[in-house]
Amino acid sequence: MKSRFMGKLSIFTVLFVLFLAFIPTKGFANESMLPEAPVFFDGKPYDTKYAMRNGHFLVPAIFLKHAGVLVDWDPKWRSVVFQAKGNKFAVHTGKKFTDDYDGATRTWKRGVLSTEPFEFEGEVFVPLIDVAKKLDMDVRFDSKINRTFITTKIPEQSNLVRSVNSPKKLVALTFDDGPEDYYTPMILDILKEKGVPATFFVMGQKVNQFPEMMRRIVNEGHSFGNHTLSHPDLRKGWSSDVREEIQSTQQVLGKVIGKKSDIFRPPYGAITKADQIVLSQIGLRGIGWSVDTLDWSGMSAEGILEIVQRQITPGGVVLQHNFQDGRLLDGTVKALPQIIEELQAQGYTFVTIQTLLDIGEAVY
Numbered sequence: 001m002k003s004r005f006m007g008k009l010s011i012f013t014v015l016f017v018l019f020l021a022f023i024p025t026k027g028f029a030n031e032s033m034l035p036e037a038p039v040f041f042d043g044k045p046y047d048t049k050y051a052m053r054n055g056h057f058l059v060p061a062i063f064l065k066h067a068g069v070l071v072d073w074d075p076k077w078r079s080v081v082f083q084a085k086g087n088k089f090a091v092h093t094g095k096k097f098t099d100d101y102d103g104a105t106r107t108w109k110r111g112v113l114s115t116e117p118f119e120f121e122g123e124v125f126v127p128l129i130d131v132a133k134k135l136d137m138d139v140r141f142d143s144k145i146n147r148t149f150i151t152t153k154i155p156e157q158s159n160l161v162r163s164v165n166s167p168k169k170l171v172a173l174t175f176d177d178g179p180e181d182y183y184t185p186m187i188l189d190i191l192k193e194k195g196v197p198a199t200f201f202v203m204g205q206k207v208n209q210f211p212e213m214m215r216r217i218v219n220e221g222h223s224f225g226n227h228t229l230s231h232p233d234l235r236k237g238w239s240s241d242v243r244e245e246i247q248s249t250q251q252v253l254g255k256v257i258g259k260k261s262d263i264f265r266p267p268y269g270a271i272t273k274a275d276q277i278v279l280s281q282i283g284l285r286g287i288g289w290s291v292d293t294l295d296w297s298g299m300s301a302e303g304i305l306e307i308v309q310r311q312i313t314p315g316g317v318v319l320q321h322n323f324q325d326g327r328l329l330d331g332t333v334k335a336l337p338q339i340i341e342e343l344q345a346q347g348y349t350f351v352t353i354q355t356l357l358d359i360g361e362a363v364y
Contacts, residue, residue: 034049034050034051034120035049035050036048036049036050037050037146037147038147039059039063039128039147039148039150040147040148040149040150041066041067041068041150041152041273042150042151042152042156043149046063046066048060048063050125050128051118051120051125053115053118054114054115056114056115056127056129056130057127057128057129057148058115058117058118058125058126058127058128059125059126059128060123060124060125060126061080061082061091061117061123061124061125061126062123062235062236062237062238063128064082064126064128064131064132064274065235065239065272065273065274065275066272066273066274067084067132067135067137067150067152067154067273067274068084068152068154068156068157068273068274068276068277069082069083069084069131069135069154069274070082070083070084070239070274070277070278071238071239071274072238072239072240073124073238074090077090077092078092078093078094078119079091079092079093079099080117080124080126082131082134082135083239084135084152084154085135085136085153085154086103087100087134087135087136088100088101088103089101089111089134090108091113091117091126091131092116092117093116093117093118093119093124094116094117094118095113095116095117096112096113096114096115096116097110097111097112097113098110098111098112098113098134099111100134111134113127113130114127114129114130115127115130128148129148132150135152136153137150137151137152137153138150138151138153152273154273156273156276157273157276157277157279157280158276158280158285158286158362158364159276159286159288159364160265160266160269160271160286160287160288160364161285161286161287161288161317161357161362161363161364162288162289162290162317162363162364163289163290163313163315163316163317163363164315164356164357164359164360164361164362164363165315165360165361165363166314166315166356166359166360167314167359167360168314168349168359169314169346169347169348169349170314170315170348170349170350170351170355170356170359170360171312171314171315171316171317171318171343171348171349171350171351172198172199172316172317172318172350172351172352172353172355172356173191173196173198173199173318173320173339173350174198174199174200174201174225174265174287174289174317174318174319174320174353175187175198175199175200175201175320175321175322176200176201176227176265176319176320176321176322176323177201177203177206177227177231177321177322177323178200178202178203178206178210178213178321178322178323179200179202179206179207179210179213179214179217179322180206180209180210180213180322180323180324181210181213181324182324183321183322183323183324183329183332183333184210184213184217184322185213185216186333187322187332187333187336188216188217188220188222190333190336190337190340191220191222191336192220193337194337194340194341196340196350197221197222197223197350197351197352197355198222198223198350198352199222199223199224199225199263199352199353199354200217200222200223200224200225200322201224201225201226201227201263201265201287202214202217202224202225202226202227202249202253203227203228203229203230203231203249204226204228204229204230204245204248204249204251204252204253205229205230207249207252207253207256208252208256211256214253214256214257215256215257218257218259222352223352223353223354224253224261225261225263225264225265225287225353226246226249226250226253226260226261226263226264226265226284227249227264227265227267228245228246228249228266228267229244229245229246229248229249229252230245231267232245232267233267233268233270234266234267234270234271234272234275235270235271235272235275239274239275239278242275242278243278243281243282246264246278246279246282246284247282249261250282261284262283262284262285262354263284263285263286263287263353263354264279264284264285264286264287265286265287265288266286269288269289271286285357287317287353288317289317289318289319290311290313290315290316290317290318290363291307291308291311291312291316291317291318291319292307292311292319293307293308293318293319293320293332293335294307295320295321295328295329295331295332295335296321296323296328296329297328298328298331299331300331301330301331301332301334301335301338302335303331304320304331304332304335304339305335305338305339305342308335308339308342308343309342312343312348314348315356315360315363317353317356318339320332320336
């Protein structure tokens with residue numbers, strides 16, 4: 001009886017597996033079920049979700065931004081458009097072909113894909129090897145370690161400036177995510193009292209909401225940088241959306257204070273190779289930081305001061321914030337006068353990011 005039961009169980013198992021095999025991925029899976037693996041672009045590993053279909057390796061289309069490829073979505077045709085190195089083509093969800101753009105004739109020609117792209121959990125998955133090869137990239141699979149290596153042949157753009165090699169003891173204070181009307185005026189009052197300039201990386205939406213505070217920042221001698229319109233994670237956005245986030249903020253700044261920014265800091269300090277290309281096309285220089293005070297986490301004044309003391313070097317860039325989300329930044333306001341006084345006692349001079357860049361060689 002046991003063997004008969006086991007036999008029925010085996011038949012059921014086989015039928016169940018076959019049943020699952022014919023159900024579309026979207027119908028039964030969820031995002032957490034997708035496996036992950038690193039893909040190497042120009043020797044650097046980037047982790048990605050992936051799916052295997054008909055023996056082909058498919059990844060989210062936006063993942064190709066790490067290779068320096070501009071990636072956009074065309075809702076009319078439900079297709080993803082890739083651009084790099086003068087090549088432009090579209091792949092269509094559920095279709096086993098491409099449309100390749102001929103720049104000389106300004107026409108589209110039909111190409112071939114090894115397997116069709118598909119949509120899953122709001123993302124479009126595309127055959128990685130097909131896309132890479134169409135963009136004239138070299139692809140190598142190492143069967144011993146089960147890893148894919150891709151040489152993009154796309155030059156790296158300038159990365160985010162973290163600090164500068166300064167012959168003098170200079171330091172730049174920076175504040176992200178404002179302006180607003182609670183912490184920003186307190187910070188400005190301290191900077192004014194101490195006679196110290198700073199650089200504010202502002203969001204377009206906040207500038208629209210608090211135009212007078214933005215004008216006060218400029219009128220009191222501080223510099224400013226573009227920090228996008230709405231603070232998205234740029235790595236997860238289509239290239240056209242990244243461009244819009246940056247350019248819209250430039251337009252808001254021009255309207256409110258009559259001038260645009262020449263520097264940019266990405267939200268979370270996160271940016272892909274393709275985003276760097278967009279930034280370069282717009283004409284902005286990317287700025288990071290060398291001292292992260294972690295003030296956004298509600299860090300105490302004592303904790304902030306200890307981080308600055310430990311990490312500061314000549315030419316350093318200090319990251320702080322001026323957003324309002326409860327009372328998370330009380331430590332920022334309390335620590336600021338102490339940071340200024342202690343660093344001045346050590347011989348440091350406070351300057352804007354722009355002044356820092358003019359004086360020293362950038363460190364990325």
